[in-house]
Amino acid sequence: MAAKTVAHKPKARSDVALPIRALCLAAAVGVLLLCLTLLGSAAFCLQTDQGYTVLTICAYGCCTVSAFAAGCVAGKLIGKSGLVNGLLAALAQIVALLIVCLALCKGVGSGFALASALTLVCGATGGVVAVNLRRRRRYK
Secondary structure, three states: OOOOOOOOOOOOHHHHHHHHHHHHHHHHHHHHHHHHHHHHHHHHHHHOOOOHHHHHHHHHHHHHHHHHHHHHHHHHHHOOOHHHHHHHHHHHHHHHHHHHHHHHHOOOOOOHHHHHHHHHHHHHHHHHHHHHOOOOOOOO
């Protein structure tokens, strides 16, 4: 008896392109939200005459909120593997932030490692939460 071989079909282009587009969109949402929240927190610190410590804490908070949102968008759009997709969206956000830091500041500060770790953890958490959220059914 000859063993039957199963020919594997190559993935269609749309099967591969959809997660990539979703991750790019999630990273764009995360970066945009990071810019807006950083701008708001900087304006708040200037208006209230806060010190550098408060600004640093606000920057870490902005990183966590934007990474969580990016992970949620990636998890919701793709619909599976929330941990991996949230991590990838957060990683794209970190790369964008690194590029901006290197272009404007000629280097990264000492808090970049902590901000990166917070971003990765919150991005993964957002992806898991988004995949596991169930839609409410509306009964008529």
